[in-house]
Amino acid sequence: MQRQRRIKKSNRKFWIGLILFLLIVLFSVFIVFHQAEKPMVTAKSEALQIAQKYAGIKNVNGFYNSNLGKTYYSVSGNDKRGKAIYVVIAKKGGKVTIIDQKSGLTADQIKQSIENTKKPKKINGIAITLKKSKPYWVVSYVNKSGKLCFATTDFKTGKIKKLIANI
Structure with a gap:
């Protein structure tokens, strides 16, 4: 009887240890993914603030980023008057270019x-x-x-x- 109790206790310790290990691994994976996404989340937030400040964008319906030699962050949406625009922001230098969506293709x-x-x-x-x-x-x-x-x-x-x- 005592042997069965020891086996049950060791089985319980094994499962508790395994569950703790899996929780630690899952938490670590979450932290790694969170840190990997952080630069893009920050860039999007900053691009939205710049678009609101310099272009008066109100309703945002898209965010883009591109890198062809230079990195650009772009926001699409409507300005204060309801005009559909793209706001293109250079990562280096922060130059803001406003483009009328109707002047080109979507x-x-x-x-x-x-x-x-x-x-x-x-x-x-x-x-x-x-x-x-x-x-x-x-x-x-x-x-x-x-x-x-x-x-x-x-x-x-x-x-x-x-x-x-x-x-």
């Missing part, structure tokens, strides 16, 4: 264009960016071969200006 229109012309397996992301002070859409996608590709398209026409394929 992200959905560009996605549709890429799907029709390139037939990607998956579109990873899309972002508005600036090159020589001119707006462009950058689309990241995976092609049929499973290779990463980037298409830089003209903001106004949707025409592909630069294509980096099969990375």
